[in-house]
Amino acid sequence: MSFTRRQFIQRGAAVAVAPAVLAAAGKTASSHANPPAIAITPAQWSLIEALAEAIVPGSRSAGLIAFLQRQLANPPEQALLMVRYLGLPVTPIAFYQGLAEQLSAAQDGSATVDAYALQAQMATDSVANWQGLPASLYHFVLRSDGCDVVYGTPAGSKLLGLDYLAHIAPPEVL
């Protein structure tokens, strides 16, 4: 077979619609069970968003939270999240719920949180009374997901002054 890059981009645009729509709806075909509902409150999502913005500026406007919510609604093996790579003994949903719980605890009833200071403490595992998986692991994963939405897309490449050079343009994830 011999396809040019241009031919593949054209073909990719046509075939990309179905999986993108299915993924957004959390209904992709799978032999695995769909994941349970995500037990993260709006306030906790706001905390995650603030933390991510402190680590990766631009992740809020790039739509990180919507990206995470869509990906967590997928079966784990179809999630496009960094946590999928790491072979952790928790599902992606449990991972992010764990982060949400620890951020709530770190906030400790305060009306505001210094997200930049918190991320620095997380990176060095120096957050007081942190429970469960290491704070630095959460930092790494959230940073990676933030980088993905800011720099890991065709728009992100443009931001960096790089030609994306797709063989097949990827479906939108944001």
Added chain:
Amino acid sequence: MSTQLPTQESCDIAIIGSGPAAALYAARAAEAGRSVVLLEAGPERRLEQLYSSQLWARQLKWGGSPVEEQGNHKVGHVFNSGWGSGGGGMHHYAVYPRLQPSDFSVRADHGHGLDWPISYAQLRPHYDRVQADIGISGDATQEHWRPPGDDYPMPPMPLFAQSRLIATGFAQRGMHTAPLPLAINSRPYKGRPSCQFDGWCDAGCPIGALANPLVTYLAAATAAGAELRCESTVTEVIKDGTGHRLQGVRYRDASGQRQTLLANQVVLAAGTIENSRLLLANQLANSSGLVGSHLMSHPARSIYGLFDQPSEPTLGITGGQLICHDRYHPKRKADDQYGSYQWLIGQAMKPTDLLGIANTRPDIAGAQLDSFMREATQKVGNMVFVAEDIANPDNRVELTGQLDQHGQPLARAVHNISSQTQALVQAATQEGLDIFRAAGVAEPWHGPLIGMHILGGTPIGQDAASSVADSHGRSHDIDNLWIAGGSLFPSSGAVNPTFTLLALADRGANAMLTAR
């Protein structure tokens, strides 16, 4: 409402898995006129779904039952395994050096690990045949360390700036580099086009320039009549009354129905961890007690640096552009160091992902991160060493006692590296930093030590007391069970294993097709 009864079919050869080794077995058997069915646990992959994206590339990595990992050097099962038709071959980087003759006799020569029951000379014809089948680009004359073998059928890939820059550091230190041998087309080969050097190998190669199974052996197998059944998870291997032969396999199909497939021969090529898991769960082929043992993973670490001039880091090949085997020999480098290692130089890097540019400096956040990304995506360079692992019986795949959704026991992978290997990788790390300094990088840095490739668990050997399978991968205990893939390796060497596991599969398939 009708009740669907389990069906029972038969074929000549049932193959568990559809990765590179499985696909080669299938192609050889189907082309010989045998009826072949491949049972793949993951989904079907198609070329037009291989999106150029490091995010979408994650779907090609392991998505089956989780593997618990323990030890001081985890094998990285998700990252190092495949999921879906083509298996790990769908995201492999197609770096195809051969093992060295010395890798076949590490126990006899050095007292470490296990020896192979065959020599390099016995495997060489199969390397050559696979090379001719799928095409390799490279320059054999510049690889002065290369063992005997046919010349590469294609010239080497062009070099991009980062490799030219890093190569000056090797030259400054009196070291030699050569074009990386790659199963990627530098010119059209057997109907497949040339590479476009856009650095998307990890996301699969939809144009077919990289020899992933969809365009090589799996394509040949299906063209010759082999049937690929995806989302088909083998749960049981059926023994006959003697215990020395298999009748076939049972599996869950895509709809969850239990199916039985009878077969004259069964090929187990489900990946390193899964091969051991299935044998252990079925208490099969384990008279030696060695199933799951001698698990290996190449210790690997990347070196990074920012050059003063543009380095074109996002272009080229994910696996790299140059290779150096100057440190392959001697294997005993010092009293406290043992093992070979190779340098792979100039990997194409995308902005994000586990091996992407952003994660070369996971310590940077905030405004500094954006500044770093803008500079590094223009000027970073990188290389990685791949070190030999010592086959240790205590490093093993075992069952956890927990069950997956199909009622099958989950696996645990325990892997530690020895103090001699740790000393080796420390020395290699220091050498890498020195090479980058010699190349003009003011402040090079390195990444974490990671596990690259997963090998062992069903080692081949001379007899049933000291190994799981014979030199062809045929079980010592079960006459019609053929094991294939990296799980057969008795020693790891320090090279990327896909070429070798294909050569072994070619040798095994030849034996299977002439076996009674």
